[in-house]
Every structure is written in C-alpha cells, then in structure tokens.
Amino acid sequence: MKALDDDDSYSDKLILVQQNLRSMPTEIVQRYADFTDHLDLSYNCLKDLSWLAEFEQLRYLVLDSNRMHESQLRTLTLPLPQLEVLMLNKNEFSDLTTTIKLIKRLFPNLQYLSLHGNPICPDGLNLQPFSTYLKYDYEYYSNFIAQSLGKLKFLDHGLVQRSYNYESFPNYDSQITTTTRL
DSSP, X not given: OHHHHHOOSOOSEEEOTTSOOSSOOHHHHHHHTTTOOEEEOOSXXXXXXXXXXXXXXXXXXXXXXXXXXXXXXXXXXXXXXXXXXXXXXXXXXXXXXXHHHHHHHHOTTOOEEEOTTSTTOOSSSSOSSOOTTHHHHHHHHHHHHHHHOTTOOEETTEEOOOOOOOTTSOOOOTTOOOOOOO
16 A cells, blocks of 8 residues: 555546455545545455445445445445446355345446356356256346346346346336336
C-alpha cells in the first residue's frame, strides 16, 4: 500500500489486489472514496463491506476471489444505485435466491454481473466431469437472475437472454416482472 501514499496524482481507478485486506482501511476510504469509479479488490479476504457506501462514484466493482459468502454482502447496508458492473467470481456464494435478492437490493441498476466459479453458478468451471444437465442448470440459473434483475444486460460470459419462463422460480419479491419468449 506504500505505492498509494507515494502517488500524488489521483485516478478514478483504485486497484488493491492481493493486499490481504479484511476491510478497507479508513485512511484509504477517506482519501479515495469521493472520486473512485473503478475498484478492484480481488484476491483479498474481505469480511466487511460497510465502507463501500462511502464510494458514491463507484460504477465498477471487482471482488473476485475473496472467499465471500452471502453474509459479507449483508454488511453493506446502504444501496449503491450508481454501480453498473459487479464481478464476484470465484467466491463461495451458495444460495442463489438469497444472493440475488441481496444484489437486487444493494445494486438496483446493475447492468453486468459475473458469478463464475461460485457454487451457485453451474457454469462448468468447478464441475468435473461435466454434468449432462449442465445446459439446463445454467439456463435456469441465468433466467432466474435475468427475471430478478430487470436492468441486467450481461451475465457471466454473455448477453442476458430472457427467453425462458420457469414456473418454479421462487417469488420472493412482488416487483419481479414476468418474462416473455423472444
């Protein structure tokens, strides 16, 4: 983190990869929160995200490989309506309904979401040998998320396809809109 202290020029990107962070140090939040729109905290061990509410300009957030669970998302109590891109790859999210409900509440204007490498994402990255049900599982997963996050344009590795209706989607929120076949 010494490099941050030596840099007098401010950038809209803050990259703190592999810093063994459990939370964001207060001095970094105070110094960078007002103008950072791109934050990469990959390969840390974040347990507390409450400080994220201070980053009011944040549009792009990468939290890959932080061993995060749904409980870490719950530490963020205020929504970040300006956030458009959220990368949560290679974490430990295991409850699809809870994770998406939290993401919907915390990031209401999300346009890009990636959850590769999590137990909730049947994308084949952690499944060996590949299941014969993989395609159906991924379609269910992606359509559940697309139905839940109405503004989402990209999921994982591609465009959001809202082409399937599943009657078995949990209805946890009356604001979820029904999808139509394209």
